Amino acid sequence: MQVDGSIFKAYDIRGIVDKTLTEEACRAVGRVLGTMALEAGNRTFAVGRDGRLTGERLQKALMEGIVSTGVDVVDIGTVPTPVLYFATKFLKTRSGVAVTGSHNPPEYNGLKMLVDDVTLCSDDIQMIRERIMTEDWVKTDKPGTITRVDVLDEYVERATRGLKLKRRLKVAGDAGNGIAGPAMCRLMGALGDKVDFVPLFADVDGTFPNHHPDPSKPANLADLIEAVRATGADYGFATDGDGDRLGVVTKTGEVIFPDRLMMLFAEDMLAEHPGAQIVYDVKCSRKLVDVIREKGGEPTISATGHSLVKAKLRQTNAPLAGEMSGHIFFNDERWFGFDDGLYAALRLLEILSRSDDPSKTLSDLPSAVNTPELQIPTAEGENKRFIERLRNEAQFPDAKDVIRVDGLRVEWEDGFALARSSNTTPVVVVRLEGDTPEALARIRRTFAAALKAVDPSMVIPE
Missing domain, CATH: 3.40.120.10 (Alpha-D-Glucose-1,6-Bisphosphate, subunit A, domain 3)
Structure with missing residues (x-):
């Protein structure tokens, strides 16, 4: 069986629905996941999805694939990805999958997967592709069952258990019309009069009509910053499209990364x-x-x-x-x-x-002068080859430390430079930091020269 190889990413499965990520692909992934669960001694899979418009039919196909192996499915409905993770603990399934496009544009969707309490990544995800191509999955005449279970009440109770709030705060929260909105309101509501909560875009809308649900981009926090200022909130927080990431802003509009x-x-x-x-x-x-x-x-x-x-x-x-x-x-x-x-x-x-x-x-948290994530486009696969050459060839005699974990991170007494290969797109990712603007400028010059020494075409964007 053939599926589009581009959907098998380093951290998840993801693609454009009906172009690279199809219902048949999800069904095939389900067959492999069910088989992997059986091999790990698990006979039940928890499945949930976010609020994207394509989620219901992709989840249906995925569950069809899982139960075709004889594994039972617990469908926990439309929930944030962390609630799916919680369900694998609370229901003791140990295996689960969230149908989610996370912070990607509306035309995308994907799968975040764990089997036997281990989140699948890298080689495990490529192995799923290989097993699909060879149709290496369990076939049975007795399919599993699908049971619908709601775990949000238990998640809210468990998440707020033991929370000790010393005084009442006013807080704004922006879900960006992602699936985290209802759960966010439930959690804050469970705290009663201990918090004065100002929700933004808490209704789920898979078209994301107000702004993109990605709090790592400051432009997506503009509405939250305005709401904090307008309501006199103590600070504000934002979640991404599936609720597993957090962004925070202060009442002066500063983004706290x-x-x-x-x-x-x-x-x-x-x-x-x-x-x-x-x-x-x-x-x-x-x-x-x-x-x-x-x-x-x-x-x-x-x-x-x-x-x-x-x-x-x-x-x-x-x-x-x-x-x-x-x-x-x-x-x-x-x-x-x-x-x-x-x-x-x-x-x-x-x-x-x-x-x-x-x-x-x-x-007041310690800070430095740094660049955002800078991206240098390359040909497909060339980013990985360049990083390997950089790790082997570049010399930094004045550096305090050279760390070769996930690319190359060079540290000086007053800053650092990082170059790594993106696992999702053909780019070299660069990030620079200095204790002062002068330190940052020096580190940029030094690192840019090192990149050019390996490949003269490599230019760090301004």
């Missing part, structure tokens, strides 16, 4: 878990590393990608992990170790309720 949020979370976690490892991805600020060390923790670097960070979390059993895109993982006695933007918003609310001025607490 996730690596700075991680400073707050790390300090709070290390007070309860002295000396623990804290996992961060290669794109995060050096300032986060400094804070983790100052608070007695052990900073542990990971490759970028929610599945890869989750794998590092599983390997280290760290109580906290996070990455620059906004995936935050709490893995302590209170939560389950999966990425959850909604739950991270609750933990942030708890921390900031101890502050007389939450926005000032956020703004």
Whole structure:
């Protein structure tokens, strides 16, 4: 059987519906996932979907594929991806899949998958493609069953259990018409008079009529910033299209990027878990590393990608992990170790309720001068070849450290430079940071020269 190979990404399966991602492809993936669950000793699969207009029929095809192997399906309906992850714990299925396009445009959809408590990524996802091509799946005359179960009440109860709010705060939350909206309102409503909540775009609309549901892009936070100012909220938060990422803004309109949020979370976690490892991805600020060390923790670097960070979390059993895109993982006695933007918003609310001025607490977090994520387009596959050459050939005699995890990260006393190959598009991703504008300018010149020495066509965008 043939399916479009482009849908098999590093962290998930994703494509344009009816062009690269079809119902038949989802049905075939379901057959392989059901087979993998059986091989792992699991006989039940939890399945949910986000609010995209194509989700219902893709979920139907996926479930048809899973039950064709004899595995039972628990359909948990339209829910954020973290609620699907929660369902695999609460219902003890250990395996689950969310039909979601996350923060991609409306014409996209995809699958985020875990089998036997392990989120599938990289080689596992390519293996699914290979098994589809050879039709390597279980065939049975006795299909599994599909049962509809609602777990949102249990998720809300469990997520808010033990939350200690020292004082009442006014908070704005923007779901961007993604699937997280109803759950966000349910969570805040469960806190009663402990929070004055201002919801934005909490109704689910798969066309995303107001703005794109991607809080990692500052332009998508403009409505939230205005709402915080207009309502006098203490701060604001936003989730992405499927609810597994978090963005935050202050009442002055400052965007607090996730690596700075991680400073707050790390300090709070290390007070309860002295000396623990804290996992961060290669794109995060050096300032986060400094804070983790100052608070007695052990900073542990990971490759970028929610599945890869989750794998590092599983390997280290760290109580906290996070990455620059906004995936935050709490893995302590209170939560389950999966990425959850909604739950991270609750933990942030708890921390900031101890502050007389939450926005000032956020703004006072250590910061540096840095670039956004810069992208250098290449031919298909050339980005990976270039990064491999850069890792082998580039020399930085004045650097404090050279880290070859997920590309090349070069650290100096006053900043860092990162180049890595995107796992989703044919680009080289560059990120630069300096303690001062002068340090950033010097690091840019030094790193640009190193890139050009390997390939004269490589130019860092302004």
